[in-house]
Amino acid sequence: MTERLANILITSFTKILMPGIRVTIPLTVCSFAFSMVLALFLAIVQVANIRGLKQLSQLYIWIFRGTPLLVQLFIIYFGLPSVGVMLDAFPAAVIAFGMNLAAYNAEVIRAAILAVPEGQTEAAYLIGLTYPQLMVRVVLPQAFPIAFPSLFNNLISLLKDTSLASSITIVELFTTAQQIAARTFEPLAMYCEAAVIYLIFCTVLTWVQGYVEKRLVWEHKEGDRKGLRGLKTGV
Amino acid sequence: MLEVKGLHKAFGGNEVLKGLDFKVEKGEVVAVLGPSGSGKTTLLRCISFLERVDRGEILFGDLRHDMVHISKKKIREFRMQMGFVFQSFNLFRNMTALHNVMEGLTVARQVPRQEAERIAWEMLRKVGLEDRALYYPDQLSGGQQQRVAIARAIAANPQVILFDEPTSALDPELTGEVLEVMRKLAEEGTTMVVVTHEMAFARDVADRVVFMEDGGIVEEGPAEEFFRHPKEERTAQFLRRVLGDLESDR
Ligand SMILES: Nc1ncnc2c1ncn2[C@@H]1O[C@H](COP(=O)(O)OP(=O)(O)OP(=O)(O)O)[C@@H](O)[C@H]1O
Numbered sequence A: 001m002t003e004r005l006a007n008i009l010i011t012s013f014t015k016i017l018m019p020g021i022r023v024t025i026p027l028t029v030c031s032f033a034f035s036m037v038l039a040l041f042l043a044i045v046q047v048a049n050i051r052g053l054k055q056l057s058q059l060y061i062w063i064f065r066g067t068p069l070l071v072q073l074f075i076i077y078f079g080l081p082s083v084g085v086m087l088d089a090f091p092a093a094v095i096a097f098g099m100n101l102a103a104y105n106a107e108v109i110r111a112a113i114l115a116v117p118e119g120q121t122e123a124a125y126l127i128g129l130t131y132p133q134l135m136v137r138v139v140l141p142q143a144f145p146i147a148f149p150s151l152f153n154n155l156i157s158l159l160k161d162t163s164l165a166s167s168i169t170i171v172e173l174f175t176t177a178q179q180i181a182a183r184t185f186e187p188l189a190m191y192c193e194a195a196v197i198y199l200i201f202c203t204v205l206t207w208v209q210g211y212v213e214k215r216l217v218w219e220h221k222e223g224d225r226k227g228l229r230g231l232k233t234g235v
Numbered sequence B: 001m002l003e004v005k006g007l008h009k010a011f012g013g014n015e016v017l018k019g020l021d022f023k024v025e026k027g028e029v030v031a032v033l034g035p036s037g038s039g040k041t042t043l044l045r046c047i048s049f050l051e052r053v054d055r056g057e058i059l060f061g062d063l064r065h066d067m068v069h070i071s072k073k074k075i076r077e078f079r080m081q082m083g084f085v086f087q088s089f090n091l092f093r094n095m096t097a098l099h100n101v102m103e104g105l106t107v108a109r110q111v112p113r114q115e116a117e118r119i120a121w122e123m124l125r126k127v128g129l130e131d132r133a134l135y136y137p138d139q140l141s142g143g144q145q146q147r148v149a150i151a152r153a154i155a156a157n158p159q160v161i162l163f164d165e166p167t168s169a170l171d172p173e174l175t176g177e178v179l180e181v182m183r184k185l186a187e188e189g190t191t192m193v194v195v196t197h198e199m200a201f202a203r204d205v206a207d208r209v210v211f212m213e214d215g216g217i218v219e220e221g222p223a224e225e226f227f228r229h230p231k232e233e234r235t236a237q238f239l240r241r242v243l244g245d246l247e248s249d250r
C-alpha cells in the first residue's frame, strides 16, 4: 500500500463516519419510528377486521411492496412538487423509507399478533375486557417478542437502504464516500471504506438485538430463579 | 338462575345443538357428561357467547335475552356475571399469576388497584397458590396454571362458573389438586356447571347430572340416582363403558 493511499484512507475515515453518525443514523431512526406507527395501524385494522380500512391496508401493502424503493423515493421527492407538495430532502426520505418499510413491518406484526394463542383472546373477553384493552394488555405485549427478530432484521436492511438517499441530494455516509472517491480517484478504497463503516453500524445493531432479545422473557421477580433460565415465551 | 331455551347451533351444515334446554339453579353443581362430540363444549361456549347461536334464548338472574340478536355491550354484561374455566387454562402469558387474577377487576371493573390486589391474593390463597403469585404461567405446572385460572374466574364473584373439562389437559397426578379446589368451591355453595369425564367427581360433588348425546339431553337427574339407576339404555351403556374404564384404571 502506498503512503498516499494510507493517508487518504485514514483522513477520509472520519470524514465518512461523521455524516454516517449525523445523517445516516437519524435518517434510519426517524424512518423506522415512522414505519412502526404506520405498520401498527396497518396490522391492527387487518386483524380487527375493520371493513374498508382492512382492504385499504391490503392495497397499501400491495403497492408499497410491489414497487421499488428508489422509485417511491423519486416520486415523493421529485414527483410530488409538480402537484404542489414540496418537501425537503430529509423529510422526503423519512416519508419514503418509512412508508415503504411500514408495508413490510405491518406483515411482520400481523403475523405475530396471529401467533398469540386464540384462547387468551377468549379468556380476556370472558373476564370483561374490551377489544382495545385486549390488544394493549394481552396481545401486543406477547406479539412484540415474536415480531422483534424480524422487525430488527428490517431495521438492519433499512440502515443500508438509506444509502439511496444519496440520490436525492442528502449528504449522508455514502454520498460523502462518492465525493471523496471523485476527488481522490480512489473509488475502490473509498467504497470499501464506506462498506466497512456500514458493517460497523450493523454489527453494533446486531449486538443490541442480542442484548434485547435476551431480555424479552417474562420471568418472575422473586423466588427461586434456579432451573428457570432459558424459559422463553412467545417464540 | 341460569337457563337457556331452544338452543340451536350448527357448524356449516352440521347441526351440533338441536333445540336444547338447559338450566342451573342458584347454588347448584351440575355435571354435564356425554361422549366425545356430543356438543358439551359447544353448549358452554354458546352460553358464554363465544359461539354465535342460530336460535335460542337466555335467562340469567333478572336478565332475559334473545341469543341471536344481541349487542356486544349486552354480551359483555352477561359475561361479567359468569366465570369460565377452559380445558387449556388460557392464562395471559405476559402476566404473573397475581396479575392474571387482578386483570378482570382493575381493567374490566375499575376496582381500585389496592383492593384488586387484596382480592387477588385472597383468591390465590383459596386455590393454594399464594407462594406462586409472582410466577408467570410458563413457570407453573399444568395443575397450578389451572388453579390460577380458577382463581381468575372466581375473582369477580360471578353468579355462575362454567368449567369445560378442567382436568383433561392435565397429567393424572395433577388432576387431584384441581378437583380438590373445585370440590371446595362446591361446598361453599358456588353455582357451577362442569363438563367432565371425571365420573367420581360427578358422582360425589355434583347435585345433578346431565347426560348429552348427539346435540341433545338424553337424561338428567340427581347424581346419586343417575349413577345407580340410569333410566335410559343409552345412558346405561355410556356408564358401563366409562365406569368400566374407571375400574380398570385402578
Ligand atoms: N369450531 C367448529 N367448527 C366446526 N365444527 C365444530 C366446531 N366446534 C365443534 N364442532 C363440532 O361440533 C360437535 C360437538 O363438538 P363439541 O366440542 O361440543 O363436543 P364435546 O362434547 O365437547 O366433545 P369432547 O368430549 O371431545 O370435548 C363435533 O362434531 C365437532 O366436530
Ligand SMILES: [Mg+2]
Residues within 6 Å of the ligand: B040, B041, B042, B165
Ligand atoms: Mg369438549
